Amino acid sequence: MVPTEFIVALSAALFSIGTVGVLTRRNIIVIFMSIELMLNAVNLAFVAFARQLHSMDGQVIVFFVMTVAAAEAAVGLALIISAFRNRETINVNEFNLLRW
Amino acid sequence: MTADLLTVNYLWLIPAFPLLGVVFNAALGARLGRGAVRLVGPGVVGLSFAAAVYAFFQLLGAEHGAALINNVYPWITVGALHLDVAFTIDPLSAVMVLVVTGVGFLIHVYSTGYMAEDAGYARYFAYLNLFTFAMLVLVMADNLVLLFVGWEGVGLCSYLLIGFWYENMDNAIAGKKAFVVNRVGDAGFLLGLFLLYWHLGSGVHGLSFREVAASVGNISPEVITAIALLLFVGATGKSAQIPLYVWLPDAMAGPTPVSALIHAATMVTAGVYMIARMNFLYILSPTALTVVATIGGLTALFAATIGLVQNDIKKVLAYSTVSQLGYMFLALGVGAFSAAIFHLMTHAFFKALLFLGAGSVIHGMGGEQDIRKMGGLRRWMPITHTTFLVATLAIAGIPGFAGFFSKDEILFKAFASEHGSPLLWGVGAAGAGLTAFYMTRLVLLTFYGTCRASHEVQHHIHESPSSMTTPLLVLAVLSVVGGYVGLPAGWLWGNRFDAFLAPVFGGHHGGQEHAVALEYTLMAASVGIALLGIAVAYVMYVVSPSLPERLSTQLRGLYEVVLNKYFVDEIYEGVVVAPTVRLSNWLWRGFDVAVIDGAVNGTAGAVAFNSGLWRRLESGNVQHYALSFLVGVVVILGYYVWG
Numbered sequence: 001m002v003p004t005e006f007i008v009a010l011s012a013a014l015f016s017i018g019t020v021g022v023l024t025r026r027n028i029i030v031i032f033m034s035i036e037l038m039l040n041a042v043n044l045a046f047v048a049f050a051r052q053l054h055s056m057d058g059q060v061i062v063f064f065v066m067t068v069a070a071a072e073a074a075v076g077l078a079l080i081i082s083a084f085r086n087r088e089t090i091n092v093n094e095f096n097l098l099r100w
Numbered sequence: 101m102t103a104d105l106l107t108v109n110y111l112w113l114i115p116a117f118p119l120l121g122v123v124f125n126a127a128l129g130a131r132l133g134r135g136a137v138r139l140v141g142p143g144v145v146g147l148s149f150a151a152a153v154y155a156f157f158q159l160l161g162a163e164h165g166a167a168l169i170n171n172v173y174p175w176i177t178v179g180a181l182h183l184d185v186a187f188t189i190d191p192l193s194a195v196m197v198l199v200v201t202g203v204g205f206l207i208h209v210y211s212t213g214y215m216a217e218d219a220g221y222a223r224y225f226a227y228l229n230l231f232t233f234a235m236l237v238l239v240m241a242d243n244l245v246l247l248f249v250g251w252e253g254v255g256l257c258s259y260l261l262i263g264f265w266y267e268n269m270d271n272a273i274a275g276k277k278a279f280v281v282n283r284v285g286d287a288g289f290l291l292g293l294f295l296l297y298w299h300l301g302s303g304v305h306g307l308s309f310r311e312v313a314a315s316v317g318n319i320s321p322e323v324i325t326a327i328a329l330l331l332f333v334g335a336t337g338k339s340a341q342i343p344l345y346v347w348l349p350d351a352m353a354g355p356t357p358v359s360a361l362i363h364a365a366t367m368v369t370a371g372v373y374m375i376a377r378m379n380f381l382y383i384l385s386p387t388a389l390t391v392v393a394t395i396g397g398l399t400a401l402f403a404a405t406i407g408l409v410q411n412d413i414k415k416v417l418a419y420s421t422v423s424q425l426g427y428m429f430l431a432l433g434v435g436a437f438s439a440a441i442f443h444l445m446t447h448a449f450f451k452a453l454l455f456l457g458a459g460s461v462i463h464g465m466g467g468e469q470d471i472r473k474m475g476g477l478r479r480w481m482p483i484t485h486t487t488f489l490v491a492t493l494a495i496a497g498i499p500g501f502a503g504f505f506s507k508d509e510i511l512f513k514a515f516a517s518e519h520g521s522p523l524l525w526g527v528g529a530a531g532a533g534l535t536a537f538y539m540t541r542l543v544l545l546t547f548y549g550t551c552r553a554s555h556e557v558q559h560h561i562h563e564s565p566s567s568m569t570t571p572l573l574v575l576a577v578l579s580v581v582g583g584y585v586g587l588p589a590g591w592l593w594g595n596r597f598d599a600f601l602a603p604v605f606g607g608h609h610g611g612q613e614h615a616v617a618l619e620y621t622l623m624a625a626s627v628g629i630a631l632l633g634i635a636v637a638y639v640m641y642v643v644s645p646s647l648p649e650r651l652s653t654q655l656r657g658l659y660e661v662v663l664n665k666y667f668v669d670e671i672y673e674g675v676v677v678a679p680t681v682r683l684s685n686w687l688w689r690g691f692d693v694a695v696i697d698g699a700v701n702g703t704a705g706a707v708a709f710n711s712g713l714w715r716r717l718e719s720g721n722v723q724h725y726a727l728s729f730l731v732g733v734v735v736i737l738g739y740y741v742w743g
Contacts, residue, residue, distance in 0.1 A: 023727055092722055099720025
């Protein structure tokens with residue numbers, strides 16, 4: 001059986017990659033995918049601890065997270081399409097109207 | 101003081117009627133047209149007069165020394181101080197209310213004719229009604245603070261009406277001058293009020309006149325003198341006495357009926373009324389009485405000399421008013437309070453008549469006010485001429501007319517009262533001679549001789565309409581019979597007026613009762629002086645018309661000084677006004693702009709600068725926010741893990 005530490009380390013690595021992606025990429029679609037990556041890294045940590053502790057709670061929370069992620073994907077993609085129709089770009093640097 | 105108080109519930113109606121007129125004329129007057137304003141403007145004052153007459157007869161029917169009182173509502177309650185809006189009618193208030201509403205009603209009626217062509221008809225009557233309201237509050241107030249409200253109210257109306265034709269800058273400036281000079285006096289009045297309340301102690305809650313009179317004895321004499329003098333400063337402002345008289349001649353810029361009502365008959369007598377009302381205070385301070393008498397006597401003489409050479413018909417009457425007010429203060433100063441109020445009443449009749457007559461002349465001459473361009477007007481204006489002549493004889497003090505009885509009583513008291521002196525009598529008598537002279541000069545130059553107006557103007561001269569001549573006739577009758585309520589002691593029914601007012605003045609008649617021989621001697625002397633004044637004027641302007649010219653050339657310097665009103669306005673300008681303006685300018689630029697505005701703007705500037713630094717964090721770039729979010733999370737996690 002794979003030790004829990006390995007799985008958590010993988011989860012941390014994926015989360016960090018996702019974070020760096022959110023902070024550094026300019027394409028909204030990529031940022032969006034990075035957010036999905038961060039969510040799934042957290043899911044991985046949940047199931048790993050659930051297995052170690054023989055508890056179903058972690059598994060249940062993963063289902064919730066996946067539901068929210070699905071809803072978020074629907075809303076987020078709609079927003080991106082709408083933004084693209086308005087500005088003809090999906091570069092986040094162009095979306096900076098709310099500033100001083 | 102007063103024996104007992106009769107509580108009644110209708111006195112508030114007397115000032116309420118004119119206030120209703122103000123609301124009506126201001127809100128609806130312009131829309132409903134002249135017909136409605138002509139009816140309502142004088143009508144409300146007539147209703148006030150009717151109510152005042154009713155109150156007067158109730159007072160006569162009541163026990164001698166009683167007063168009517170009407171508590172309307174509690175006004176101010178702060179700590180121990182408890183002030184009511186309360187109106188009272190005692191003999192003194194009754195005289196004042198009857199004069200204000202009676203003469204006021206006649207002048208309102210006259211105004212419907214005089215102002216008939218004016219564009220601001222409704223505005224005019226709104227102001228005039230507002231004035232009547234304020235004046236009634238002043239004379240009916242039961243406490244000093246309510247009196248002060250009326251005092252300020254009449255000052256405001258005076259300002260509004262002097263500058264009634266505000267399109268002309270000179271009128272607006274005259275109004276401003278009246279307002280500012282009155283403000284100087286009012287500052288003294290207020291200080292006097294504060295000092296009085298401060299020293300009355302904790303036993304006094306309402307500042308009503310009865311209460312103040314009852315406890316004024318607890319105050320030390322020096323403080324009483326200070327209070328009396330400060331209140332007198334207020335009176336000199338309102339009643340145009342030296343040194344604050346300068347606004348009244350300029351106030352002639354207003355419409356002539358306004359000059360008659362406000363600047364001759366009623367408002368300018370407010371100072372006289374106030375001191376008469378506070379007689380219990382003044383009687384305790386011989387120093388203050390001496391000051392009042394001296395200022396009054398000097399003003400009476402000083403203003404009369406300026407009146408000698410003025411060429412504007414209204415200016416002559418204005419200085420005459422200042423001079424006659426001086427007589428009233430002279431009477432107050434020698435403790436003859438009822439004589440002062442008596443002269444106030446007769447003066448209201450004949451001086452209102454003189455001003456209204458002058459207004460009729462100006463109206464008939466198409467706006468001309470220079471008596472050098474008049475003459476012979478009796479041919480065109482018989483009613484105006486006759487009534488003006490009656491008023492002139494009354495003010496000159498010719499026996500049988502109202503002014504004779506009142507002025508003679510003042511001169512007698514100035515000589516014989518315990519506070520009086522032969523010197524005060526001499527000053528007053530000299531002023532009386534000058535009065536007779538300048539009034540005769542005015543009549544001769546205006547109504548007699550040949551007309552000096554241009555042919556064009558002569559063609560249009562006409563007698564005024566009946567709405568204007570009727571008040572003239574009524575006032576002419578009053579100028580004769582008004583004096584018979586106060587005959588010298590021992591004649592027919594004697595001095596009823598004095599007896600009527602006696603409860604208010606607590607028996608201070610200001611002199612011996614039985615100096616009959618002296619009284620007749622002085623009476624003969626003052627009549628002689630008046631006749632002399634008339635004779636000199638007759639010689640100078642009828643017998644030998646070239647004499648005034650020769651005199652003014654020979655006495656060039658003196659004539660110039662008097663013609664220019666002793667350069668008092670110029671002196672005030674240099675000594676008071678210019679330094680004040682400079683100081684104000686300095687305070688404006690140096691203090692207001694630099695310090696106050698600087699502090700306020702500086703605070704705002706500092707905040708704006710600080711925000712300018714911090715707002716740069718708001719880049720609008722979502723990734724920056726996300727990064728700061730991450731940093732925050734890491735810091736907090738770090739704190740929990742290692743902290």
